[in-house]
Amino acid sequence: MNIDQTNAPQVDYVIGEVKATFFYNETNFYRVMSVSVDETNTMYSESEIVMTGNFPTIQDGTTYLFKGKLVDHAKYGVQFQVVSYEAKRISSKEGLIRYLSSEQFPGIGETLASRIVDAFGEETIEVILNEPDRLSVVKGLSKKTRLLLHERIKAQRGNEQVFVRLAEMGFSSRLAAQIYGLYHNEAITIIEENPYILIDDIRGFGFQKADIIALNIGFPLDSPVRIAGAVMFVLNHATFESGNTYVMEKPLIEKTQEVLMQGQSQFIDAEAIADTISDMNETGRVILSEEGRVALPTLYYAEVGIAKMMSKMQQPQYQPSYPGVDLDEEIQKLEADFGIQYGNAQKKAIKEALTSKMFILTGGPGTGKTTVLNGIVQLYARLNHISLNVEEYDPGAFPISLAAPTGRAAKRMTEMIHLPASTIHRLLGLTGEDDDREDSDESGFMLETDLLIIDEMSMVDTWLAFKLLTSVPSFMQVIFVGDKDQLASVGPGQVLADLLSSQTVKTRELDEIYRQKNQSTIVQLAHEIKQGVVPKDLMVNQSDRSFFKVYADQIVDLVAIIAKKAIDKGYNKRDIQVLAPQYKGQAGINALNERLQAVLNPNTDGKRRELAYFEQIFRVGDKVLQLKNQAEKNVFNGDLGEIVAIFFAKETTNKVDEIVVKFDETEVTYERNDFAEITLAYCTSIHKSQGSEFPIVIVPLVRQHHRMLKRNLLYTAITRAKQSLIMCGDPEAYQIAIQNVDASRQTQLKDFLLESSETLEALAGEEDTGVVVDIVDGGTRESNEKGKTPMRYDRVVGEAESQAEPISEAKDFHLTADMVITQTIDPMIGMAGISPYDF
Numbered sequence: 001m002n003i004d005q006t007n008a009p010q011v012d013y014v015i016g017e018v019k020a021t022f023f024y025n026e027t028n029f030y031r032v033m034s035v036s037v038d039e040t041n042t043m044y045s046e047s048e049i050v051m052t053g054n055f056p057t058i059q060d061g062t063t064y065l066f067k068g069k070l071v072d073h074a075k076y077g078v079q080f081q082v083v084s085y086e087a088k089r090i091s092s093k094e095g096l097i098r099y100l101s102s103e104q105f106p107g108i109g110e111t112l113a114s115r116i117v118d119a120f121g122e123e124t125i126e127v128i129l130n131e132p133d134r135l136s137v138v139k140g141l142s143k144k145t146r147l148l149l150h151e152r153i154k155a156q157r158g159n160e161q162v163f164v165r166l167a168e169m170g171f172s173s174r175l176a177a178q179i180y181g182l183y184h185n186e187a188i189t190i191i192e193e194n195p196y197i198l199i200d201d202i203r204g205f206g207f208q209k210a211d212i213i214a215l216n217i218g219f220p221l222d223s224p225v226r227i228a229g230a231v232m233f234v235l236n237h238a239t240f241e242s243g244n245t246y247v248m249e250k251p252l253i254e255k256t257q258e259v260l261m262q263g264q265s266q267f268i269d270a271e272a273i274a275d276t277i278s279d280m281n282e283t284g285r286v287i288l289s290e291e292g293r294v295a296l297p298t299l300y301y302a303e304v305g306i307a308k309m310m311s312k313m314q315q316p317q318y319q320p321s322y323p324g325v326d327l328d329e330e331i332q333k334l335e336a337d338f339g340i341q342y343g344n345a346q347k348k349a350i351k352e353a354l355t356s357k358m359f360i361l362t363g364g365p366g367t368g369k370t371t372v373l374n375g376i377v378q379l380y381a382r383l384n385h386i387s388l389n390v391e392e393y394d395p396g397a398f399p400i401s402l403a404a405p406t407g408r409a410a411k412r413m414t415e416m417i418h419l420p421a422s423t424i425h426r427l428l429g430l431t432g433e434d435d436d437r438e439d440s441d442e443s444g445f446m447l448e449t450d451l452l453i454i455d456e457m458s459m460v461d462t463w464l465a466f467k468l469l470t471s472v473p474s475f476m477q478v479i480f481v482g483d484k485d486q487l488a489s490v491g492p493g494q495v496l497a498d499l500l501s502s503q504t505v506k507t508r509e510l511d512e513i514y515r516q517k518n519q520s521t522i523v524q525l526a527h528e529i530k531q532g533v534v535p536k537d538l539m540v541n542q543s544d545r546s547f548f549k550v551y552a553d554q555i556v557d558l559v560a561i562i563a564k565k566a567i568d569k570g571y572n573k574r575d576i577q578v579l580a581p582q583y584k585g586q587a588g589i590n591a592l593n594e595r596l597q598a599v600l601n602p603n604t605d606g607k608r609r610e611l612a613y614f615e616q617i618f619r620v621g622d623k624v625l626q627l628k629n630q631a632e633k634n635v636f637n638g639d640l641g642e643i644v645a646i647f648f649a650k651e652t653t654n655k656v657d658e659i660v661v662k663f664d665e666t667e668v669t670y671e672r673n674d675f676a677e678i679t680l681a682y683c684t685s686i687h688k689s690q691g692s693e694f695p696i697v698i699v700p701l702v703r704q705h706h707r708m709l710k711r712n713l714l715y716t717a718i719t720r721a722k723q724s725l726i727m728c729g730d731p732e733a734y735q736i737a738i739q740n741v742d743a744s745r746q747t748q749l750k751d752f753l754l755e756s757s758e759t760l761e762a763l764a765g766e767e768d769t770g771v772v773v774d775i776v777d778g779g780t781r782e783s784n785e786k787g788k789t790p791m792r793y794d795r796v797v798g799e800a801e802s803q804a805e806p807i808s809e810a811k812d813f814h815l816t817a818d819m820v821i822t823q824t825i826d827p828m829i830g831m832a833g834i835s836p837y838d839f
């Protein structure tokens with residue numbers, strides 16, 4: 001084969017036979033294998049080489065032409081990273097015999113293989129493929145084995161042709177593997193018909209990539225397929241970028257036009273785009289409303305579905321009541337039991353929660369939501385004559401379900417209410433991978449308990465809310481608890497806000513702060529943020545909070561010192577959480593993690609086990625964050641754990657590196673392919689901290705994060721602190737954040753909630769069964785690129801990794817005597833005597 005004629009000269013190749021596979025991952029076809037080197041244009045001179053890459057159709061004992069590059073891996077030495085490959089036709093007698101007698105063809109040993117090859121020589125494979133009947137001349141070859149031989153080789157050729165064609169189209173072997181996993185042997189037909197389908201089906205697959213393929217195949221620039229592809233791309237992107245659940249048609253057309261004409265000279269008429277949208281509406285690919293709102297069907301039907309179920313659930317015949325019971329008297333008894341005097345709003349909340357089919361309890365920190373919830377649960381149990389002792393019940397028979405969107409929030413719920421709580425995913429049996437509603441509809445999964453309480457409802461996005469409500473039986477009483485001023489959900493929608501503003505659900509907002517002021521100035525600060533007020537004493541050290549005024553380039557050093565001091569004071573790594581709004585920049589999450597790892601978990605003697613993974617080092621003892629929901633492993637997006645062991649490839653059965661992480665409830669082993677599911681977590685994003693609380697929270701505030709300086713982000717960050725809040729950076733940044741109030745999201749849920757049940761039935765039509773629902777799991781990195789449906793795109797709200805800007809603002813600051821820290825009270829965690837010169 002003349003490689004040089006068909007490829008750029010820099011392409012390395014190796015021709016050789018696959019000798020052994022060390023590792024194979026069925027989900028992404030990733031393989032590590034040993035290959036003989038029969039021919040190569042590289043400097044490699046050994047007789048065998050280790051190859052890595054995505055190889056769905058590779059067979060041991062077969063010879064291939066591999067293209068890729070030679071790399072010198074720090075740990076594994078020289079390897080060949082394969083980009084594409086194709087089977088080399090075997091022509092030698094020995095090769096053919098070895099191939100036919102390989103494990104792929106059970107029933108054929110060397111003798112039989114030799115007989116076949118003796119009979120047909122170089123033509124052997126062609127005869128098996130095209131004239132299998134001729135094989136009957138071979139003595140000892142049964143009809144069954146002849147058939148098997150023919151079928152297997154035919155299938156292999158089919159697969160190979162798909163891969164060869166995909167490679168010709170320009171797909172890397174990794175993408176080709178993904179595409180093959182989706183469409184199998186239909187891949188070429190599907191892509192040739194509509195390459196833009198990949199935008200819908202493969203996460204992260206953009207319009208431009210699809211366009212290159214389509215234009216190569218010969219699609220005209222104004223083809224309706226191309227226009228529809230661009231519409232889907234813009235709609236998906238806009239939805240996930242903004243959190244809105246629809247886009248107005250006009251801006252959608254404008255943006256689509258821009259995308260279609262980018263780098264092309266042909267003008268694409270807006271009317272052609274409008275016509276395409278109208279056609280897409282006809283075929284159900286998008287939903288276009290009379291008002292000109294264009295929505296992804298999954299989101300549209302999820303919103304209609306939520307509204308429909310809310311309306312159904314709240315029909316008068318289902319309203320709970322306790323005839324003959326004096327609830328005021330019962331609440332008095334509760335007060336006596338708990339030694340507490342409920343406020344008026346709190347009493348109303350308890351009564352309303354008990355007598356409403358669906359109820360929302362909302363309020364800021366310290367207003368008594370947990371206190372009230374405890375009262376509700378106690379009284380509910382008393383009035384319904386049920387025991388709250390879980391041990392008295394068979395597994396799964398406890399009549400109250402408590403759940404929250406994250407593992408940490410669920411854990412906190414358990415601690416506060418003293419009853420078992422789980423994540424919503426776990427409650428619904430969702431894996432976070434292929435959670436589609438079709439599955440659950442088919443299985444008709446329904447919750448069975450009588451009372452359902454969901455905490456941190458502000459974090460629940462449209463799909464999850466829909467998924468949750470489809471599993472709620474009509475007899476169930478539901479209480480949603482949440483703080484409407486926190487960040488909106490990561491996925492599209494603003495379910496809690498819409499439920500509240502529609503006023504279709506009985507709601508009680510608690511606004512009186514009960515946590516005493518001298519106990520918590522953090523709570524006071526949170527309420528002031530809500531009101532847009534910067535307290536006069538922001539810079540004055542309080543018993544539980546302080547603000548270090550420093551330059552952006554001093555933040556990493558300062559935070560490291562504070563964290564170290566806290567550890568010296570007896571806090572552990574998990575007690576201290578640094579929360580930053582963005583990854584990049586001097587005071588970004590990446591820089592902070594790197595430094596905090598060096599300070600809190602150093603490898604001073606070089607004896608600690610560690611592994612490099614892209615730009616991160618994972619080391620035994622590191623605090624890490626789970627980025628994906630993995631219900632089958634019992635870990636969820638946002639769970640924090642610690643690396644307790646690292647095993648190097650040579651020590652493991654699968655011959656790949658492994659990291660073992662201990663979470664609160666479980667220990668999980670990650671193979672190298674899964675390393676993207678975790679990240680260092682000394683510092684995490686504010687978004688990821690939702691639903692969690694920590695004894696000490698450190699929040700860097702710098703003007704470089706200007707895109708992230710928003711009121712609800714700051715509010716969410718500081719309300720994570722239970723004992724001490726340490727802010728550092730630029731007080732101006734605090735002011736900017738407070739003044740920057742996010743506009744609410746564009747959603748249709750409120751409108752739907754206000755529609756009559758008949759209208760909702762009509763809107764839902766037949767379509768709302770089978771809506772694919774996905775759980776956005778917030779992962780941001782490579783290995784999370786597995787999704788199938790458009791909604792599987794992860795949207796990391798506001799975590800756009802904006803480039804840090806020059807720190808010109810820092811000129812406002814001068815290190816002065818007032819910045820010398822002299823205080824010894826608790827929030828300073830022993831920082832007495834530290835001066836700016838220490839940074």
Ligand SMILES: Nc1ncnc2c1ncn2[C@@H]1O[C@H](COP(=O)(O)OP(=O)(O)OP(=O)(O)O)[C@@H](O)[C@H]1O
Binds near residue numbers: 364515
């Ligand atoms: N009626 C009351 N009388 C006295 N103390 C109260 C009352 N209600 C709540 N508290 C106290 O106020 C503090 C805050 O209450 P709680 O934890 O229930 O609020 P929360 O809204 O759940 O707060 P957060 O969201 O910050 O966890 C607790 O210490 C609680 O005991």
